Amino acid sequence: MEEGSISKPVAVIACTGMAVFYVAILYSPTLVLRLPPPTSLNNFMIRRFICALVSSIASIILCSHLLSWCAMVFPLSLTSLLYAGSFVSKCLFLMSARKEDELCEACSFECFKITFQRFLDWIHSTASNVLAWRNYVVAPLTEELVFRACMIPLLLCGGFKTYSVVFLSPIFFSLAHLNHFSELYCQQNYPFSKAAQTVGLQLGYTVIFGWYASFLFIRTGHLLASIVAHIFCNMMGLPILLSSRGKGVTITASVAGLAGFLWLLFPATKPELYNNRTDNCRCWHDYCSWSSS
Template sequence: MESHGGDTDGVPVPVAIAACTAMTFFYVAILYSPTVVLRLPPPSSYKSFMIRRFICAAISTVVSLIVCAFILPIKSWEVSYLLSAYGIRLHHTWEGVVLPLFLTSSMYAGSFVLKIVSLWSTWAEDSDDQINLSFDGLKRILQKFVNWMLSLVDNISAWRIYIVAPLTEELVFRACMIPLLLCGGFKPYTVILLSPVFFSLAHLNHLLEFYMQQDSGFLRAAMVVGFQLGYTVIFGSYASFLFVRTGHIAAPLVSHVFCNYMGLPVFFSHKTGMVSVAFVAGVVSFVYLLFPLTSPDLYNNTTDDCKCWHRYCGWTN
């Protein structure tokens, strides 16, 4: 087992794996507890159904954080020290938000170009409303943006996609599981590949839900969910990389929200070849900036005397 820096204690490997497996199972199983365990009547609306799930996800997240705190070799119960084990801290928040967001957005260069082309086409074709770059035109665009933001406040699906799911998943599958695996002696690259396995397993319930709700064939449901699982593994690896490199929960969290909003990157469009050019340029930029923009020194005051869950201390690549 590797040295753990300033902390000589670790977590036995079987305990780390068992805890991660239990957290994954609990995160999914509790979603069905209101009807299966508590025997509550079916929710009266989609909104009440989602609120139940929000409460269940919040409970599983809090339980995971508490259990993890007792397993990790934490020497102090001081709040700031305890939260730092999960990458929850206020210092270097600006770097933890802006730099990973910029890095992630480079993969969506093609998507941005396509949106710009689409907006330009709308302005050019909408001659009746005279939408242009004048003050009135910009004012109208701003008003539409404000109305869109206000509509999200009462949109329960938006709460799920942009707030509840990213926050609970990052706290459970990154903030809890990665410190456990690192303190179990796993090397950073192993954790980056192993952690997404638990993350993808937590999405297997979508197979059953898709199969039952869409009344589609099992093969089609398996293909759809298989594609989703593949995407979650790729994103989970990237989010884990961000968390291990930066030691800051804000890095994977803002990237998760951004990717949920953008969807899959656009790499081709029949409207213009500039989309493909921008996509390739974005990928090249992403690869080139991946390590410089995630350098541990940018997100931490010091890398001396770190604990086993702060593996960025020894990562100087």
């Protein structure tokens, strides 16, 4: 990393914020969450351990963002192109809902208040939803750590070619989702064909995403790139290609977004954008030398 890639005031402010947050979060269970005081020393210490863990994770995310902001912004912007149709469809839906809302027609400020309140309600419901934490925090972090940060270096150091690793590593990623078939077929009593079809579609999607996440990790040399892409895709779901509103506009946006994604795929992931080294190695572990792989 280059010297002076962030300013001194930003570095001092970030360190001060992390220090304050580390202490303040220790008191959040009783002052913010209004939880009852712990009944024993063990419960008290466990609560402190959890708070310290949350603080540490938040500090790591902040530090990664400040030191490797391009590893988050560029991959996220690139991935969002695949959802151009989804964004257009959502905008058309919001415009339609706004026209149907009499309060919006009567008072734009009142409409803003209603929209903002809905947004706050969504944040509250998401933050209190265990499944949301699994989909948007736990799963992206743990899966990218295991299936990208651990497996890809092993495969590369084991002698596999770069392109082979990009297409091979997602197979392990998809195998980790085979347990869903057992859940659907045995526990939820899905018919065999329906369970197989559902899991098959899911495996296909995970393999395709695994290719992309592996590509991001190898090209950029930053795990943060694949993590933010994973979180974003989990939040957005499958890209929308057709919509009941503005079919032509949605299709056009989807095609344009896909074309932009393919056009920028390699330029937006150039190793030189993410690694400023002076030892003639352009990227992480010299695996950016695609021509020799």
